[in-house]
Amino acid sequence: MKTRLTCPCGTTIVGKDEDELVTLAQEHLAAEHPGREYDRDMILFMAL
Template structure:
């Protein structure tokens, strides 16, 4: 299970599980990177 992700902007995002990680990543993207929307699969591809 992947629960960590490093955004290229330097933000470190963690979740208790993949669902939470995707939710937090999508919230970060909406807040800090408007217009950059990634699918669950794309987010999990760069997560570890």
Template sequence: MNRPKTRLNCPCGEAMKGTDEDDLVQKVREHLKENHPGHDYSRDEILFMAY
């Protein structure tokens, strides 16, 4: 079984950490909305970039 991906580093330098994959996806979407309007990614795209 694969380990859940709970961390993602945005190219702007922001490091995000979630308690699980759902939490991480929510935090990344909030970060994008606040800091990078117009940059929307699917759950799969976010988790592809996460580790």
């Protein structure tokens, strides 16, 4: 299960499970990188 992602901007996002990680990553993108959207598969592909 992947629960950690480091955004190219340097922010590390950690979720308790993949669902939370995807939600937190999408919230980060909306807040910090407007116009960038990644679906669940892309987020999990980049995650550890």
